[in-house]
Amino acid sequence: MARSDLSDITAFLSVAKEGSFTKAAAKLGVSQSALSQTVRNLEARLGLRLLTRTTRNVSPTEAGERLIQAVGPKLEEVEAELAALTALRxxxxxxxxxxxxxxxxxxxxxxxxxxxxxxxxxxxxxxxxxxxxxxxxxxxxxxxxxxGEQVDKDMVAVRIGPDVRMAIVGTPSYFTRYPKPKVPQDLMAHNCINIRLPTAGGLYAWELEKEGRALKVRVEGQLVFNTATMAVKAACAGSGLAYVPEDRVLSHIENGELAQVLADWCPSFSGLHLYYPSRRQxxxxxxxxxxxxxxxxxxxx
Structure with missing residues (x-):
């Protein structure tokens, strides 16, 4: 393989990954026109079209996908080994x-x-x-x-945080309008702040547990966010009950801004882990x- 082929394949892989000549060119530090010409030259030498181009996006053809699967991982291994040479510095x-x-x-x-x-x-x-x-x-x-429970089994996992305990919180003013829940079923009568899961897109069901009995409660309320930060802000504003990591609201609980309820039903989850592929050096x-x-x-x- 000529060196130009290897360079051109690297350029093609970048375009395929970004799905855009503009984004790939910015990452590679070249002009969009130069990058486009590089990929066209590679296609001409191979006699195959590697990318399907539309006005909105770029996607690999069957031949392009085969090249990605065959060459991409090997180039990543080469890049990783070259990076590992910095140990000599x-x-x-x-x-x-x-x-x-x-x-x-x-x-x-x-x-x-x-x-x-x-x-x-x-x-x-x-x-x-x-x-x-x-x-x-x-x-x-x-x-x-x-x-920890979300890390794939084929990854190396390094624990970097203690167990995460959850908490259900609301403001004292909120509890003047609604009685504090005593059992999980009482949550159905409350204005609860939902979190939409970024992966499946559904609303997170509050996972509660006490003495080995586990429940998933699908709560209802006027607010839905996709981050816990906004849920905490809304709870502090008296807009409803939030179910978030206890560490995130501990200071609010200690200063009396928020009150915790159903603490005996709030479980702990395995702490945060740093994870990375086991095959990568x-x-x-x-x-x-x-x-x-x-x-x-x-x-x-």
Whole structure:
């Protein structure tokens, strides 16, 4: 294979991944016209059309998809091994890309990264905030952060946070209008704040448990959000009951702004884990970040 072929295939893979010549050109640092010509040249040499182009998007043809499946993973392995060569440097260097939900990014990742970066000026960290279950392999990310029970079995998982306990909260003024619920069934008479799941698109059923008895309560109310941050804001405004991680509202509970109910029905879930593919060789830069997150967990717990 000529070097030009390898370069052109890399360009094609970038376009296929982004689904756009414009986005791929911006990431590769070339003009859109130059990138388009590169892919056309590759198609001409192969005698096959690799991409279907429309006015709105770009998608791989059958031949293009076959090339992606055959070559894409091998190029990723080469890139990972080249990145691992930074171990020969005096200080780790490179980019580490991590996907995490909003709360995990704010409460777990950022405090560690803020302390870490001044000591490692050659490391760049990109946090992709995504409340869905991101496929880190498809998105070419180094790692992700999820609750332990959500991590796929073929991933390496490193615990970076204690168990997450949930809480049902509302303002004292709200409870002057509605009596405090004593059992989960009472929630049906309350204005509850729903969370729409980013993956399936449905509303999250509140998962409650007491003495081995588990319930999933589908609550109703006037508000639906797709982030816990907005649910907390609405609860603090007296708009209804929110079901969120206890750590997220602990300060509000302590200062009396929010009151917790049905605490004996609120379970704990396996804590946050940093996860990454078991077959991928971690770069020195990634090892620094992972070790910092692991150490942070041991300090908190």
């Amino acid at each position: 005096d200080k780790p260097a490179g980019t580490v890309r991590i996907a995490a939900g909003e709360l995990a990014a704010e409460m777990v990742l950022w405090p560690v990264i803020e302390r870490l970066l001044p000591d490692y000026p050659d490391i760049t960290i990109e946090i992709v905030v995504d409340n869905g279950l991101t496929n880190i392999v498809e998105q070419r990310l180094d790692a992700g952060v999820r609750l 971690p770069t020195p830069a990634f090892a620094v970040v992972a070790n910092a997150l692991r150490h942070s967990n041991s300090v908190r717990v």
